[in-house]
Amino acid sequence: MSTVNNAPRKPSLLRMVFGSLSLSLGLAIIVVFFGGALISLIWTPFDVTSLDIPNKLKAPGFPNLMGTDHFGRDVFSMILVGARTSIAVAVVAVGIGMGLGVPLGLAAAVRPGSFMDEVIMRGNDLVFAFPALLIAIMITAVFGPGAINAIIAIGIFNIPVFARLSRGAALSLWTRDFVLSARVAGKGPLRISYEHILPNILNLLIVQGTIQFSLGILAEAGLSYVGLGAQPPIPSWGRMLAESQTMISFAPHLALFPGVAIVLTVLGLNLMGDGLRDILDPKIRRER
Amino acid sequence: MTLLSINKLDLSIHGIDILRDVSMSVEAGKVLGVIGESGSGKSMTANAVMQLLPNGAGCSGEIILEGQNMLDLHEGQMNGLRGKDMGMVFQEPMTALNPVQTIGDQVAETILIHKTAAKPEAMRIARDTLNRVGLPGEQFPMSRYPHELSGGQRQRVVIAMAIALKPKLLIADEPTTALDVTTQAQILRLLKRLIQEDDMGLILITHDLAVVSDMADDIVIMQNGVVVEQGPAATLYREMKHPYTKALFEASSHVPDRDYAEARGENTLLEVQNVVRDYPLPRTKLFAAPGHFRAVKDVSFVINRGESLGLVGESGCGKSTLTRALLGLEPVQSGEILFEGRPVVENGRVVSDLRRKMQVVFQDPYGSFNPRHKVSRLVAEPYHLLTNPPTGADRDRAIAEALDSVDMPVSAADKYIHEFSGGQRQRIAIARALIIRPELIILDEAVSALDVSVRAQVLDLLSDLSDRFGLTYLFISHDLSVVRAITDRVLVMKSGEIVERGATQDVFENPKHEYTKTLIDAAPQLPDVA
Numbered sequence: 001m002s003t004v005n006n007a008p009r010k011p012s013l014l015r016m017v018f019g020s021l022s023l024s025l026g027l028a029i030i031v032v033f034f035g036g037a038l039i040s041l042i043w044t045p046f047d048v049t050s051l052d053i054p055n056k057l058k059a060p061g062f063p064n065l066m067g068t069d070h071f072g073r074d075v076f077s078m079i080l081v082g083a084r085t086s087i088a089v090a091v092v093a094v095g096i097g098m099g100l101g102v103p104l105g106l107a108a109a110v111r112p113g114s115f116m117d118e119v120i121m122r123g124n125d126l127v128f129a130f131p132a133l134l135i136a137i138m139i140t141a142v143f144g145p146g147a148i149n150a151i152i153a154i155g156i157f158n159i160p161v162f163a164r165l166s167r168g169a170a171l172s173l174w175t176r177d178f179v180l181s182a183r184v185a186g187k188g189p190l191r192i193s194y195e196h197i198l199p200n201i202l203n204l205l206i207v208q209g210t211i212q213f214s215l216g217i218l219a220e221a222g223l224s225y226v227g228l229g230a231q232p233p234i235p236s237w238g239r240m241l242a243e244s245q246t247m248i249s250f251a252p253h254l255a256l257f258p259g260v261a262i263v264l265t266v267l268g269l270n271l272m273g274d275g276l277r278d279i280l281d282p283k284i285r286r287e288r
Numbered sequence: 289m290t291l292l293s294i295n296k297l298d299l300s301i302h303g304i305d306i307l308r309d310v311s312m313s314v315e316a317g318k319v320l321g322v323i324g325e326s327g328s329g330k331s332m333t334a335n336a337v338m339q340l341l342p343n344g345a346g347c348s349g350e351i352i353l354e355g356q357n358m359l360d361l362h363e364g365q366m367n368g369l370r371g372k373d374m375g376m377v378f379q380e381p382m383t384a385l386n387p388v389q390t391i392g393d394q395v396a397e398t399i400l401i402h403k404t405a406a407k408p409e410a411m412r413i414a415r416d417t418l419n420r421v422g423l424p425g426e427q428f429p430m431s432r433y434p435h436e437l438s439g440g441q442r443q444r445v446v447i448a449m450a451i452a453l454k455p456k457l458l459i460a461d462e463p464t465t466a467l468d469v470t471t472q473a474q475i476l477r478l479l480k481r482l483i484q485e486d487d488m489g490l491i492l493i494t495h496d497l498a499v500v501s502d503m504a505d506d507i508v509i510m511q512n513g514v515v516v517e518q519g520p521a522a523t524l525y526r527e528m529k530h531p532y533t534k535a536l537f538e539a540s541s542h543v544p545d546r547d548y549a550e551a552r553g554e555n556t557l558l559e560v561q562n563v564v565r566d567y568p569l570p571r572t573k574l575f576a577a578p579g580h581f582r583a584v585k586d587v588s589f590v591i592n593r594g595e596s597l598g599l600v601g602e603s604g605c606g607k608s609t610l611t612r613a614l615l616g617l618e619p620v621q622s623g624e625i626l627f628e629g630r631p632v633v634e635n636g637r638v639v640s641d642l643r644r645k646m647q648v649v650f651q652d653p654y655g656s657f658n659p660r661h662k663v664s665r666l667v668a669e670p671y672h673l674l675t676n677p678p679t680g681a682d683r684d685r686a687i688a689e690a691l692d693s694v695d696m697p698v699s700a701a702d703k704y705i706h707e708f709s710g711g712q713r714q715r716i717a718i719a720r721a722l723i724i725r726p727e728l729i730i731l732d733e734a735v736s737a738l739d740v741s742v743r744a745q746v747l748d749l750l751s752d753l754s755d756r757f758g759l760t761y762l763f764i765s766h767d768l769s770v771v772r773a774i775t776d777r778v779l780v781m782k783s784g785e786i787v788e789r790g791a792t793q794d795v796f797e798n799p800k801h802e803y804t805k806t807l808i809d810a811a812p813q814l815p816d817v818a
Contacts, residue, residue: 177656181720183617184648185670186640199660 018100023275029268033261037083046074048081049233057251058189069243075254078235079261085147087265089138089229090216094209097158098174102205104159105166106197112171121167124160133222138215147236150229154219158212165208168200203277210273214266221262237262289561291316292337292457297349299329299336299513299521306332307513310349314489314506318523319480321504321521322493325739326710329513332495334459337491338374339366351726353457371398373452379462381442385434391418391445392430416450416477420485423572439603440471440605444478451482455818458483459491463498468602468766473810495739497540498769498812501525509533527817535741541814542744543773546596546751555593556629557760558646558728563587563623565609585611585784586623591728595763596643596754598775600793600807606784607764614762615648627728644673647721651733653713657705663716664701666689670724691721693756694749710740715749722753730762735770747774768811772796780804 045063052072058066066075081127127135136153143149173179173196182192221238223229230236239256242252292805299307307329309618314320324330335341337351339358351358352374358366370376378384378659385394395414401406405413415430421444429592434442443463450458460479464472480503483490494500500507501521508518509532517530528534565584572578578610583606591597601607612618615626616638625632627642647670650656656664664687671677678686688698694715705713714734721729753759765771771778771792778795780788780803788801 099763177650177652178658180612180617181648181650181656181717182658182669184615184646186643186673187669191672196658200658262455 017127020275020278021278024272026268026275029128029274033083033087033265036080037087038069040080040084043081043206044077046077048073048077048235060253069254070247070275075257078240079257080233081257082237082240083261085230085234086217086220086238089147089151089154089220090213091156093158093216094212096155097212098205098209101159101162102166106170106193108163109167109170110193115136120163125165126161127156136223136228145231147226147230147234152221154216161212162205162208165204166201169204170197173197173200180271202280206273206277210269213269217262217265292353294337295349295350297336297351299332299345301342302344305513312508312515312518314491316456316489317487318485319483319490319492319503320503320509322491322510323495323497323500323507324510325495325741330510331461333754334491334493337459338370338376339415347654372402372453373455375455376460377408377446377450377458377460377463379465381439381446381466384446386443387434390433395445395448395452398449402453404453404616413452416609417452420482421448428628439467440475443467443475447478451486453625454486455488457489459715461493469768470602470806470810496812497537497738498814501812501815509536515778539741539744541769544746544748544751546755556590557627558591559589560589561624562625563613563625564621565613565618566621567658577661583784584613587778587786589789590703590784591760591762594758595777596763598771598777599762599764599781600766600771600776600778601781602766605781607781608732611730611764614730615646616643640673644670644724646730646796647726648730648732649721649734652711653717653734655739658712658719661706662701663703663705666705667720667723668717669720673724687696690723693753694719711738711746714738714746718749728760728762730764732764736765736767768807
């Protein structure tokens, strides 16, 4: 590898974001859904809690852009409000998973095979052994059903995923010479984990984060489906899907719109994750 | 008879010229040495012969193997030739074998692919081939897996795979660069024997002039994708018409000018007393205590202020473990390490003002930097050891000074590490070690991964720095010529023990221990040219 003496000037952050097709596309999709969720806080075309039985099961058109459901509620409004629930659940759940899982994984990787490593990783196995649904049922049994408890359940399920991933990636980084030279510079494990390990596993975490985010939306849908997630009348994409199931033959739009919303959000997140990973890597950044 | 001839080969990849007007030829039973530094196009020439080129590559010219132009053949026809008429041996024996297949299967694979024999017959040929490369059946059954073999043994398996079908042409791309000197000598002898037995042509690609000097019949010297000189080995070494050849030759036997340490044996900087380092082995029985592997056995030595001490040994002899123990990165089971008369480790922690007096430069210029940080931050990392590190403009000035002392431009501070070549990275590593003005720098194979000319420059830099800043070096290496060039005293280490010690000249001219003699004999020598 030779030096690039006359390397082009470093592009600005804004330029890099828009220079990457996947990042700008992903970002655009996410902005639309987040924007929708935010707007729904102050205004929706129709009230999603009031029933309008005479207008039930209308096909998409005007004024109900995406039609109405079996209670006559406006699907478009429900999608907007549902985005709030779904996104909030997924963001907070991934936040819990990353916030607790990554530090645990990094701590475990400091001295593999040590007592701390064993405690953390066996604890992880314990959580892994329970399906998310079981944890959710457990939590609901104790605290009652609701969106908050669904968030906690999905978040707990995310912890071992991130702990495992960051431990595995960190282990191989700990054997690298640059970590050794940081130790020669007198840096302790905490500092090395933060300064040297974390930036180098960030790309993995971002990719896994987007995957977990999509899984979080699906998990919330699943929990709402069995009645453990967001409680009626608060709409969520998952419950909209679940309720549309029996009417799929004569009102397919009821399943189509929340389904498309979930797919688009997940796609947008994955695209964004890919793009972010690329611009965070100084090597790829310069070569593009 | 000419086996392979390359005529006026041009190669470009994505529009960038890699090779220009390259011509060379190999005869059956002869060895062609292709010499060049990284980026000279020597490996690309080999890949062009095998037609194993990256996407976007365009070739013109002729590559003729026994009357057939490789460039006219399509991929299917090439697959018929690869492995059958042309074999290839790669540099890295650790990655050239599939870790989940037995060595017998891997050698037999080549035979089965070319359908020259059925499975039982293929296994028999594989067994014979393994015997031929010096892996006899009693010790090395074909059911062995690569991880059960040493680096040299794996390289023998790779060679067996390449020669299983008795190809006419064998290409060896840096086959011994990753190996110890004694293993290197054995592998070179093996290659020489095999090409004589099978009447093969061998293209031996290397950056090390000494390796080819007693192997090659003809030599080609390449620089920046162009052949600068070629001819029969004896004539080429005698005449050396091209300045680049001369420069290469001088670089590989380069001895930097340095002031030899005068006050020897009077001013002790670091003292190592009876150090022992054990590694626990994995438990084999549930209730029995796990065993130990003793990596460093009762080692004692002294480094004097201002001197350069060499530590020579092959991989696995414990020299890296010893380095880590010196730096306090690993605990020792017994013995003491004293720096200026004070123990380096107290209560399980390294004394911080002693730690800042010792810095280290590692072997791998690609792995010793965090790829996510800029050079300024990388170089300033040891500032962590100071209670009052300089900030703002002072910090920038110190970084600039450190970079300047290793002849790097100040503008390097704002770049990321992947923008630099291996030699430049090693300079930055030295700058990082220098920034807090240490007394002792441990150089762990610091020049082993570099090209000869870059190596010569870095050695010059090191000796210059030691004169300027009164630095003391502990120079750890398996490369005897480097150790000989730059050290005052030398320690020879084998299986965790120091078997010989003394002034560098004495040890090299008058080795006492059997192992030292073996090492010196195995090291490839440049031919003597006045």
